[in-house]
Amino acid sequence: MVDVSPELSDESLVKAALAGDDTSFARLVCKHKRRVFGLAARFARNGDELEDICQETFIKVYEKLSTFRNEAPFENWLSRIAVRVCHDALRSRRHEKHQLNVDLYEIDVRDVAGESRQEVRQAREFLRFAMSKLSADEQLVITLLELEELSVRETAEYTGWSEANVKVRAFRARHALKKIVEEHDGRKFR
């Protein structure tokens, strides 16, 4: 793995990478990969997809590095790209059948009822199932606002939508999620 010297600023690493120094680019990646992996893990369904999203993000960063201006922190610019790649990944799933099956979830509930840790795990599984029923835009906005706990302003900045648009989409997404929760409420989720 690449050693990251703490004294090297993003600005100097970007400059060196633009001059053709691959080691500097690798250092930049090493410095920020945790943030990208953390974000991508919220959207990826498995390890392969996680790797794909992260690679795609950093390849875009590499290709667009010359357009980076030091007006905002590098991490914000990187997060914007990562969010867009995640959004693309969500949209590409549109025609796929839902892989998470609520029936499987039901079996889990019967097997492990009563154990609090398992309940939390089941809650996560159920949320994943419910989220998979939402559109890509709705999944994105809910993930950023509710799971990553970003503000409306930050979400607007990362998605490129207006703040009003973010609020409207979030309202619709929550409404759709509530409907799904209500539908499965009495019989599955306790």
Add this chain to the structure above:
Amino acid sequence: MAENSDERLSRLFAAARDERIDTTAAEAYFETRLLGRICELRETSEPWYAAAWRMLPAFATVAAVVAVCTVTFNPSRSSDLFSAIGAGQDEAVSSFLTRE
């Protein structure tokens, strides 16, 4: 009921937020794999003449449009002196008069 589902949703979000997804294993040697892929992309990037070949349909379209316009706006020479004068075909008139 609405309040119930609100609360339930909040609990679901809280459970998901608390989930710390461990990506340490996936992060290992990520830079190496990434740079390998970037090198691959550099090697397979197509040369400029490949891009020129891809522009061929556009060039062909432009050529076809130019040909059509030439035929439409520049009709063939008239052999009749009076119609040539009427159409303003000076070249045809001069060749008629000089017998060339």
